[in-house]
Every structure is written in C-alpha cells, then in structure tokens.
Amino acid sequence: MSRLKLIQGDITKLQVDAIVNAANSSLLGGGGVDGAIHRAGGPQILEECRQIRNKQGGCKAGEAVITSGGNLKAKHVIHTVGPVWNGGSKNEEQLLANAYRNSLRVAIENSVSTIAFPNISTGIYGFPKRRAAEIAIETVQQFLQVNESIREVIFCCFDEENTNLYQQLLK
Numbered sequence: 001m002s003r004l005k006l007i008q009g010d011i012t013k014l015q016v017d018a019i020v021n022a023a024n025s026s027l028l029g030g031g032g033v034d035g036a037i038h039r040a041g042g043p044q045i046l047e048e049c050r051q052i053r054n055k056q057g058g059c060k061a062g063e064a065v066i067t068s069g070g071n072l073k074a075k076h077v078i079h080t081v082g083p084v085w086n087g088g089s090k091n092e093e094q095l096l097a098n099a100y101r102n103s104l105r106v107a108i109e110n111s112v113s114t115i116a117f118p119n120i121s122t123g124i125y126g127f128p129k130r131r132a133a134e135i136a137i138e139t140v141q142q143f144l145q146v147n148e149s150i151r152e153v154i155f156c157c158f159d160e161e162n163t164n165l166y167q168q169l170l171k
C-alpha cells in the first residue's frame with residue numbers, strides 16, 4: 001500500500017508525529033500556514049524558534065529545523081524554508097526539493113513516522129503550483145524508497161487548485 005496520502009484541510013488539525021511549516025528564514029513567524037501554525041500551537045513554538053535562531057541564526061532556503069508541537073495535536077513542527085519564486089533561474093526547483101528532503105531527514109533523526117506537508121512555497125512565495133506538486137511528490141517518493149522508517153506522508157492541501165493537482169499526479 002502507498003505510504004502517500006492526500007487530504008484537503010487545515011494542517012494544524014492533524015494528529016501526526018510532525019507537521020511541516022512553510023516558514024521564512026527568520027523563523028519568527030509570518031502569514032499563511034506559518035501564521036496558522038503559530039496561532040494554533042501557541043507561544044511555546046515561537047520560543048523554541050527564537051532559541052534556534054539565537055544558536056544558528058535562522059534557517060536558509062532548503063533547510064529544516066524542528067521544535068515541539070506546543071498545543072497542537074502533532075508532537076513536533078518541522079520548520080522548513082521554501083524558495084521565493086524568482087522566475088525559475090535562481091535554483092528554485094532544487095531548493096524546493098531540498099526543503100522536502102531535509103524535512104524528511106530531520107523527521108527520521110527524531111523518530112517521526114507520520115508527517116504532513118503543506119504545499120511549500122506555493123502561497124506568498126509564488127512557486128508555480130503544478131511544478132511544485134511534481135517536485136514534492138517526486139522528492140518524497142524517492143526518499144521513501146530508501147527510508148523504511150517513515151510510515152505515512154500526508155500532503156495536506158488547502159486550496160482547491162493544489163488538491164486537484166495532487167489528485168491527478170498521485171493517481
């Protein structure tokens with residue numbers, strides 16, 4: 001059976017080991033899914049983000065860090081930073097793949113076996129949705145082929161367009 005699952009809805013409601021946040025490099029919160037996660041998860045998550053920021057100075061595009069889930073049902077939040085879409089010639093595709101891959105790496109290091117991703121970079125950061133979905137699915141599939149310890153990866157789509165794209169591509 002496939003370990004990939006698609007759902008449409010609010011990622012903050014999911015009961016999984018970890019949800020992934022499409023953060024920005026400051027790690028200090030923002031709009032979109034980032035804002036929703038900090039609102040639902042409470043101040044504990046932001047405090048842990050501040051500590052990480054003090055230690056390593058934020059998080060670059062393509063990288064990922066982990067905090068607790070605060071008041072969320074999820075045990076952890078993995079904060080990754082997707083690339084800002086800049087026309088496609090600034091290594092955006094590679095950076096988006098890195099964001100998925102490094103989130104999964106951090107997940108494994110923390111014994112996470114169920115994880116949910118939002119559609120990283122496809123909101124405020126403007127990455128074309130179809131291409132982003134292709135990269136997300138391909139990167140996760142490749143990772144799962146060589147890593148048995150992740151039991152389930154949920155693509156949590158929020159908008160209709162992404163949901164339809166993932167539905168087509170996961171068929």
Ligand code: ADP
Nearest residue numbers: 010011022032033036119121122123124125158
């Ligand atoms: P980015 O800056 O990486 O583009 P955004 O938060 O603007 O991040 O958007 C990323 C994706 O998250 C978008 O597809 C947006 O529709 C989606 N999104 C926004 N709120 C939520 C939520 N509560 N749960 C899941 N996905 C969400």
